[in-house]
Amino acid sequence: MEALFNAFKDPNTQWVLLGCMLLGLSSGVLGTFTYLRKESLMGDALAHAALPGVCIAFMLTGVKSIFLFLIGAAAAGLLATFGIGYITRNSRIKQDTALGIILSVFFGFGIVLLTQIQHSAGGNQSGLDKFLFGQAASMIMDDVIVMSVISVLVMGSCALLFKEFKLLSFDPGFARGMGFPVPFLEQLLMLLIVVIVVAGIQAVGVVLMVAMLITPAVSARYWTEKLGVMVILSGVFGALSGLLGTLISTTANNLPTGPLSVLSATALFIVSLLIAPRRGLLAKVWVRYSVKKQVKAESAQTRLERRLGES
Amino acid sequence: MSDFLIILTGALVASACGILGCFLILRRMALVGDAISHAVLPGIVIAFLISGSRDSFIMLLGASAVGLLTVYLIQMFENSGVQSDASIGVVFTALFSVGVVLVSLYTRQIDLDLDCVLYGEINYVPWNTITLGGVDIGPKAIWTVGIALFLIVLFIGLFYKQFKICSFDPAMAAACGIPVALFHYLLMSLVSVTTVASFESVGAILVVGMLIVPAATAYLLTDRLSAMIGISVGVGVLSAVLGYYAAYALDASIAGCMVSVAGVLFLAALLGSPKHGVLLRNARRRRYLREANAAEGRAV
Numbered sequence: 001m002e003a004l005f006n007a008f009k010d011p012n013t014q015w016v017l018l019g020c021m022l023l024g025l026s027s028g029v030l031g032t033f034t035y036l037r038k039e040s041l042m043g044d045a046l047a048h049a050a051l052p053g054v055c056i057a058f059m060l061t062g063v064k065s066i067f068l069f070l071i072g073a074a075a076a077g078l079l080a081t082f083g084i085g086y087i088t089r090n091s092r093i094k095q096d097t098a099l100g101i102i103l104s105v106f107f108g109f110g111i112v113l114l115t116q117i118q119h120s121a122g123g124n125q126s127g128l129d130k131f132l133f134g135q136a137a138s139m140i141m142d143d144v145i146v147m148s149v150i151s152v153l154v155m156g157s158c159a160l161l162f163k164e165f166k167l168l169s170f171d172p173g174f175a176r177g178m179g180f181p182v183p184f185l186e187q188l189l190m191l192l193i194v195v196i197v198v199a200g201i202q203a204v205g206v207v208l209m210v211a212m213l214i215t216p217a218v219s220a221r222y223w224t225e226k227l228g229v230m231v232i233l234s235g236v237f238g239a240l241s242g243l244l245g246t247l248i249s250t251t252a253n254n255l256p257t258g259p260l261s262v263l264s265a266t267a268l269f270i271v272s273l274l275i276a277p278r279r280g281l282l283a284k285v286w287v288r289y290s291v292k293k294q295v296k297a298e299s300a301q302t303r304l305e306r307r308l309g310e311s
Numbered sequence: 312m313s314d315f316l317i318i319l320t321g322a323l324v325a326s327a328c329g330i331l332g333c334f335l336i337l338r339r340m341a342l343v344g345d346a347i348s349h350a351v352l353p354g355i356v357i358a359f360l361i362s363g364s365r366d367s368f369i370m371l372l373g374a375s376a377v378g379l380l381t382v383y384l385i386q387m388f389e390n391s392g393v394q395s396d397a398s399i400g401v402v403f404t405a406l407f408s409v410g411v412v413l414v415s416l417y418t419r420q421i422d423l424d425l426d427c428v429l430y431g432e433i434n435y436v437p438w439n440t441i442t443l444g445g446v447d448i449g450p451k452a453i454w455t456v457g458i459a460l461f462l463i464v465l466f467i468g469l470f471y472k473q474f475k476i477c478s479f480d481p482a483m484a485a486a487c488g489i490p491v492a493l494f495h496y497l498l499m500s501l502v503s504v505t506t507v508a509s510f511e512s513v514g515a516i517l518v519v520g521m522l523i524v525p526a527a528t529a530y531l532l533t534d535r536l537s538a539m540i541g542i543s544v545g546v547g548v549l550s551a552v553l554g555y556y557a558a559y560a561l562d563a564s565i566a567g568c569m570v571s572v573a574g575v576l577f578l579a580a581l582l583g584s585p586k587h588g589v590l591l592r593n594a595r596r597r598r599y600l601r602e603a604n605a606a607e608g609r610a611v
Contacts, residue, residue: 040397041342041399041400043400044342044345087581091581091589092530093527093531094336094339094341096341096342097530100342100344100345100522101527101574103519104516104519104520104524104574105520105524105570105574108567108570109570109574110567111564111566112564112567114567115562115563115564115567207349207404207407207411208408210400211401211404214400215400218393218398255415256415259407259408259411259412266405266408269401273388273391281391
């Protein structure tokens with residue numbers, strides 16, 4: 001316990017903790033809408049699609065600057081969302097296939113660019129691909145400031161546009177009928193996801209980012225039928241995962257923070273799956289059991305009455 | 312000779328993935344391959360820890376086992392009410408994280424280069440040969456992917472009708488007395504084995520790309536499943552061949568070029584397909600509009 005306390009005196013740990021919690025919070029909130037819109041794997045596609053953007057940013061400028069990389073990644077991410085939207089709107093290809101096409105083709109093209117850079121520029125390109133795999137433990141104050149700004153942006157937009165996003169998640173056709181600017185809202189939601197994914201992959205890596213957008217939202221869905229509650233719960237689950245991940249990684253042998261946060265989120269998901277009221281597995285088993293008992297009792301009752309009637 | 316071997320491997324991967332991809336796309340499970348290629352990491356690490364060797368057969372076994380587990384878990388969560396895309400995401404991120412934690416727990420001192428072990432490079436195919444009874448019988452990749460392709464052709468060929476009905480109308484399949492769950496798991500096992508067998512020799516990105524992109528291209532060009540499978544394989548093989556020469560000309564990653572070419576072919580189909588293409592559809596729409604306007608003008 002004391003070791004735990006001491007670990008938190010370390011300013012670096014505090015930054016990592018704060019950064020991971022903010023990231024978990026805002027991606028949990030955003031994840032709710034993507035889950036309901038059946039776009040959970042959008043984060044996965046965007047995270048992979050960022051690679052060519054990073055490569056092109058490097059090829060154009062020749063400098064390794066995080067800021068330029070982020071711009072390149074965001075531009076590629078936006079292009080990817082446009083591509084996915086274009087394919088699903090203009091052909092009979094379904095969304096998951098469109099996601100997969102964009103994911104693999106962008107990433108494949110990114111690898112082509114990466115090998116081009118390696119073959120032409122010599123030694124100074126190293127670390128370009130590592131950009132995508134992030135290191136939560138190396139988070140510094142600047143990263144946390146960026147993360148705070150993004151969190152405020154994400155949560156502010158979700159709070160202001162809650163009603164619009166709600167309608168967008170459940171019935172976009174109705175939203176269009178009501179005269180809401182649906183394409184604009186959809187693209188805004190995508191922009192927020194691009195921003196959070198790009199900020200997240202640099203800090204914690206692709207896979208953590210994907211998990212943070214999906215797992216807390218799925219867990220939250222088990223506990224409630226109301227969107228507002230679900231958004232808050234999902235954010236809390238996300239932040240809690242970041243907290244647990246950092247805690248475990250500082251106390252236990254310096255394990256990587258990102259994967260531990262994912263596993264914390266998964267643990268929360270399994271708990272929700274089991275014990276959530278009404279939708280959880282145990283609740284379902286209990287309902288089945290009590291219905292069975294009731295049916296048995298009723299049939300015994302009718303048998304008894306029939307026999308009494310006969311006699 | 313090595314040119315030929317690399318192209319042959321690419322074509323074999325493209326054929327195996329092209330056939331399976333058609334069914335995955337129709338069943339809206341396009342991203343299962345991507346999920347498997349991430350999720351098998353703990354299987355590889357555990358196989359390595361137990362056997363202590365980097366013998367790729369044992370790793371292949373571990374990876375395939377976890378690949379099947381992945382598929383099973385995805386299905387289990389889906390059955391308990393989680394949306395299918397979210398179910399895929401939850402499972403593969405969790406398993407991948409377990410893998411990363413295991414790697415940093417146990418293999419810090421041991422030389423387990425993940426880039427090397429997990430993600431193959433199609434360039435090295437001609438040099439990674441197997442010997443049987445002292446005789447060099449050719450590249451390992453060709454054998455493993457070839458066997459996977461053989462299994463796919465065998466099973467899909469035997470149960471084509473069943474797979475077809477299950478893909479388009481699972482409810483009707485169940486009503487006909489086809490064991491839908493069995494065929495689902497059979498298909499998923501084939502996907503799992505193929506994914507693992509191929510990415511170990513040619514890299515994950517080529518497998519994921521070949522599972523999805525050529526099948527999607529074929530889906531835009533035809534309305535018949537048998538034709539779709541044929542076109543998908545054709546597009547995949549064409550991408551492999553053109554991609555190899557593009558990579559040769561550009562001096563770039565072969566797998567990346569093959570996937571990029573597949574992407575270009577997809578774009579061509581998206582725009583130019585005779586029935587489902589964007590260009591012709593827009594032209595048709597303009598013509599109808601013009602005719603309607605003209606008819607209106609006459610009426611007035």
